[in-house]
Amino acid sequence: MNLIDVKNLTKRFPMGKGEFTALKNINITIGKGEFVGLIGPSGSGKTTLLNILGSLDVPSDGEAIVLGNSIGALSAKQSAMLRKESLGFIFQSYNLLQVHTVYENVEFPLLLLKLPAAERKMMVMEALAWVGLTDKAKSKPPQLSGGECQRVAIARAMVKRPSLVLADEPTANLDAANSHNILKTMEALNRDLNTTFVFATHDEKVIGYLRRKIFLLDGRIDKDEVVEHS
Amino acid sequence: MKLAIKLAYRNLIGAGLRTWLNVVVLSFSFVVIIWMKGVMVGWDYQAKTDMTNWEIGGGQYWHQTYDPFDPFTFADSHAPIPQELLPDVECGAIEPMLIAQATIYPQGRMQPISIRGIRPSQRIFMLPTHRLDSLTDAIPAVIGNMVARNLKLSVGDYVTIRWRDAQGMFDAADVVIVDVFSCNVPAVEAGKIYIALDKLQSMLMLPNQASLLTFADAEKERPQVEGWTLKSKGELTKSVDDLIKTKTVGQSVFYMILLLLAMLAIFDTQVLSIFRRQKEIGTYIALGYTRRQVVGLFTVEGAMHSILAALVAAVYGMPFLIWQAKAGWTMPMDVSDYGMAMAQTLYPVYSIGLVLSTVLIVVLVTTVVSYWPARKIAKMNPTEALRGKIQ
Structure with missing residues (x-):
């Protein structure tokens, strides 16, 4: 069964008196x-597509069905529900809650799901173990390195075991060593938990790990290729 | 809501100094507003208590022509004590007072004065009337501090007074000041001299007559008496209520300004938060919050300032307010000439209702002020917010 089904999707943004077609x-x-x-240069539409798949935006035309939900037809509440229950986000600049501890950041999605405290604690500690940050649970984001912040973001995205994780340029702010570390973590989670990962990237390091590459150019799909890793 | 409170608390505590600055300013407003309101309540209470103890007792019968603001009415404002009230007069439950306009000659000067005849054995007023029983070679009299100061009289001084009796004949005699009392009710002191009732009745040739009949018990129902006007305690203290009301309006303007300053700090923080925390707002939405829920979170955050402020205010404000209630607030200037029932030291009185209503008002106002800028979040584009783009 398809997790994502995008059909004839077009996205236009108002620009001045006219419109700009992003997809x-x-x-x-x-x-x-x-x-x-989703690979492509800046302005190719990869982030726009990722935002629509994450129900943060809606298509202008066509349809985007994510986990059986037609994004354009969802109400604000239904969109929020979809994000809360089934989607995980990883951002280029981590987007961690700066005044919360690592533990609290990772716990946040579970609070929204209103899980009991004991269950939350168990799941948070498990997620921190996946990314190797159990010893940093009480630290706050400003006390962490960029690589550690992104690992917290991964733990936060994965803690509720979503069906789909959307990662927008997750390595853009990291050095090579940290980028590989992060990607290996995500690859392992994909393999162990069977979670679907969709990246928006133009980073060669990320591209090297992908098993399927969808190339976007000027808002169109240029190429869609499956990579056979040895 | 529970989650919003939990997150708001984490955000506020995490924000550190910025939060505590707002909280301290707001807590100061709490303490000052409660203290000022307490002073007003205390003043009201003290003024009414002093009036009861010194001037009006539990209410009065006024002779029908008596007008305290028109001394020309005094000459005719007297009548025999009504038969139906005599038993109460005899047992001291009602105290008669006779009033006459006279002239006093301190150090050869001439000044108008009101002579008040009162029984030395009375127990309704705190006036030192027992001193009127002194054996002296002149008429024993007591006066208030204000009169003593104005006429330059002190205990033991002799002074001449002149009056007209019921037949219109002028007469004069010396009085000796046997006591000088101090009270907070100017109407009791100003331009008045107190002598024994029977003495004044004989001086005026008005045996068994009175101008005022003051009763001790305010609760007891009093009958209407022909020729006399019944004045309840409530009517007689209305002037205090009106004065307090006027002062309260003036004071409200002051704490409106105080509250406005505190609210400006909250509003400013909220506006700044919404601009500075765009990415955070986007993140909340990405993680599953609706925009309305984010508005709710920011509103709760703002409102929580006032809750924290109430707690902080309790820490330093309660000892201060309790100390003030005990030590009182002594006014920096002499208030004896103000012409109103006002003690030099006011003792604030705080009720649970006063504290709760103040807290409620501040929390409500803070919530509204917090919600106002937070509404902007509802119009935000989450994808732009996630990138931290100012909208």
């Missing part, structure tokens, strides 16, 4: 457990 007639399907990247 033109996009058609893709992504299945469960895929490790896929």
